[in-house]
Amino acid sequence: MDSMFHLRRDTLIPPPKYLSPDAAAVPEPASRGWKEVLSTSYSSSTSGNWSWDTSDQSVPSTPSPPLSNDTSKSFPLSSQGDNVIDDVKESTHFLFEDPIPRKRKNSMKVMLKCLWKNCEKVLSTSSGIQRHIRTVHLGRNCDSDYSDGEEDFYYSEIEVNMDSLSEGLSSLTPTSPTTTGPPPIFPPFSHAAFVPRSEPAHIVMRGPQGHAPSLLSQSAPSTLCHIRTDHAYQATAPVSIPVCSEQADGNEGIGNRDGISVSWQSPPVIFKGLTGPLTHIRTVSFGEKRQPAPHTHTTICKTPPFTAPLPKPAPGTRKPRGEAKKCRKVYGMEKRDMWCTACRWKKACQRFTD
DNA sequence: CATGCCGGGCA
DNA sequence: TGCCCGGCATG
Numbered sequence: 545m546d547s548m549f550h551l552r553r554d555t556l557i558p559p560p561k562y563l564s565p566d567a568a569a570v571p572e573p574a575s576r577g578w579k580e581v582l583s584t585s586y587s588s589s590t591s592g593n594w595s596w597d598t599s600d601q602s603v604p605s606t607p608s609p610p611l612s613n614d615t616s617k618s619f620p621l622s623s624q625g626d627n628v629i630d631d632v633k634e635s636t637h638f639l640f641e642d643p644i645p646r647k648r649k650n651s652m653k654v655m656l657k658c659l660w661k662n663c664e665k666v667l668s669t670s671s672g673i674q675r676h677i678r679t680v681h682l683g684r685n686c687d688s689d690y691s692d693g694e695e696d697f698y699y700s701e702i703e704v705n706m707d708s709l710s711e712g713l714s715s716l717t718p719t720s721p722t723t724t725g726p727p728p729i730f731p732p733f734s735h736a737a738f739v740p741r742s743e744p745a746h747i748v749m750r751g752p753q754g755h756a757p758s759l760l761s762q763s764a765p766s767t768l769c770h771i772r773t774d775h776a777y778q779a780t781a782p783v784s785i786p787v788c789s790e791q792a793d794g795n796e797g798i799g800n801r802d803g804i805s806v807s808w809q810s811p812p813v814i815f816k817g818l819t820g821p822l823t824h825i826r827t828v829s830f831g832e833k834r835q836p837a838p839h840t841h842t843t844i845c846k847t848p849p850f851t852a853p854l855p856k857p858a859p860g861t862r863k864p865r866g867e868a869k870k871c872r873k874v875y876g877m878e879k880r881d882m883w884c885t886a887c888r889w890k891k892a893c894q895r896f897t898d
Numbered sequence: 899c900a901t902g903c904c905g906g907g908c909a
Numbered sequence: 910t911g912c913c914c915g916g917c918a919t920g
Contacts, residue, residue: 869901870901870902870903872900872901872902873900873901873902885911885912886903887902887903888912888913889903889911889912889913889914890902890903890904890913890914890915891902891903891904892902892903892904893902893903
């Protein structure tokens with residue numbers, strides 16, 4: 545087992561279908577029913593050493609996937625307290641199943657960092673960051689709860705070791721419904737959200753006095769903040785990573801509910817290489833229509849400028865066998881000389897193609 | 899187990 | 910490049 549199985553029960557993550565090993569290898573049609581999806585993914589889950597007891601779902605009677613329930617609870621676009629953060633904390637802890645239990649409860653703080661270009665806004669609540677994005681970047685009235693489901697809330701979860709930060713950043717406090725003043729604690733590392741997944745980025749926090757950070761160095765562990773990109777793209781299809789495309793314009797995105805859709809374009813197989821107790825950044829986008837920061841006038845990218853390498857098909861994954869009978873079957877072994885050359889060479893049949 | 903064919907070796 | 914085959918996935 546590895547970390548790819550641990551992205552579960554998160555309020556921001558896709559439904560389990562994308563997290564099961566099966567889903568990683570064989571994307572399922574979007575039209576597939578949730579019941580079916582859940583049953584399959586759960587059956588696969590029980591084959592491993594983890595499981596998800598659905599009995600704790602507060603609204604078990606709805607046909608919606610668990611994500612939808614969680615999403616609807618966790619992302620009202622206004623007035624959401626720190627319980628969201630706690631939920632995320634708990635889930636992320638569950639997600640990555642650290643071999644060494646981290647002292648997360650007290651020292652780790654999940655911050656949400658705006659990913660719009662040239663915006664370093666960091667807030668502690670999803671509602672806050674969404675309000676920020678809506679008002680500042682989307683030009684929406686903050687009082688308006690208008691949501692057409694076309695909003696993109698690109699932000700990243702950042703887990704910050706508050707113990708470490710408090711040593712040098714004691715004057716900074718995160719924003720919460722009870723506290724004010726967003727902490728400008730992060731250097732501009734918007735691109736950090738798009739670091740290659742295979743390796744954790746080490747971001748060294750700059751202290752309040754602006755001491756030169758020892759970038760990319762392990763020598764300053766007290767101010768070290770691991771980040772990790774659980775990059776949640778918006779998309780309707782759970783497969784492939786079309787970095788620049790216009791395909792995601794439907795509203796039937798996975799996890800779509802109440803105008804909020806959360807789904808991933810990135811197959812969860814990307815987490816295979818990740819090991820160790822990383823805290824993480826998760827980039828989140830809600831909605832379908834906008835991009836966080838248009839780069840040029842000519843490039844229309846619906847997704848953040850993260851170019852994950854296309855996951856090489858796992859060794860052994862082949863396309864399904866064709867229906868057509870091939871030379872071997874048609875002519876039989878005794879008439880092998882009648883086979884097409886490809887069949888004779890045990891290659892893909894050229895005569896009876898599919 | 900039969901079939902299809904990928905990946906790779908060899909001349 | 911042509912030929913062949915080990916080995917694996919699929920049904």
